[in-house]
Amino acid sequence: MRKRTYGVLVAGVLVGSVLTAPYATGNERSRAVEEAVPNQDPGFLQVYEANVENLPTSSENCPGDWHDLMYYMRLQQYRPDIYLVQQLSGQKQLDLLLTRMEEHFGEKYEGVVAEANPKPGGGVCGSDKTYQTNAVIWRADRLDLKLSQSPENRWQAQHAPDPDRPDHCVNGTSSRTKGVKALLHDRVGNKDVTAASFHWPTQKSGGGTGPCATSNAGELSNELTEDGYGVADLYVAGGDTNRAASSTNGGSDWTTWYKNSNGDLGGAHGFRDAAYAGCEGDAACLGEKWTFDGARRIDFLLARNGDSEPATTTHHVVPTFDEGDQADLTLTGSDNEDLDYSDHRANGARVHY
Structure with missing residues (x-):
């Protein structure tokens, strides 16, 4: 991969950025850039979801630059309150992500994974993605963990093992498709929120x-709402469905799962899709909010309130890979333009009580 390095011209000499670390933190941060601050508004939470593809780096079989998304978040108004993550390799990689988030944002984050030591069985890219699990992360200065007790805090997504019976769905066995949930108390808003991260299987059948x-x-x-998690004032879920909202992505030929989920379309599950709300249902706008492979919208941030009605979401974003590159450049003075933060683009929104 070609690496592009930026610098500044001083007295006719090209001088690299003084920020030489892979991520600039603490006193290294640029004083000229206004960075995200803690959200102290009691009316909403700043939420992101992302399939982080095992935090790719430049030296891997499928290279990436996962810190670009962190840089993007740092240049928004508020730091993440909740981060719903798919595809970490286990507890050790969650601990790494929490440490790096603390370094990026200057405060403590906590989290829980579906499986601390997932079984092997990842997708492409060989050993870099052999182990996969999902996680819920929260900002500790605002949110306290009330409940996330294994095994009741996790569940297994279904698949159709028989290609000749594509509608015969049974629980899978893969660690990567095991969801995880946490009941959190918001000390600022004095509310409870149940947050969940999920990843559905990719299947050739059907x-x-x-x-x-x-x-x-x-x-x-x-x-x-099961296993003691149904006492919340707000429910947020983020994940990789591996199934688009519509067969044409930007069209309105909604798939059954999506119609059932989207409360704005009369779906019984009563979720608000932050992207759909942000686009006010406009097909062209939703087409631009693709999250995978330049065309498909298969990653979603969903929310509903304690009355099972769609929660209000605002300020929806799908950070582009170029925006991640530019944020890295802004904060560190250099970036590798050929590397993206993931194969998936993330979702972010303010989710209101």
């Missing part, structure tokens, strides 16, 4: 369209 997405959507809806 044309690779995820034939069990409809049953998985129903299970997600139910899991948010």
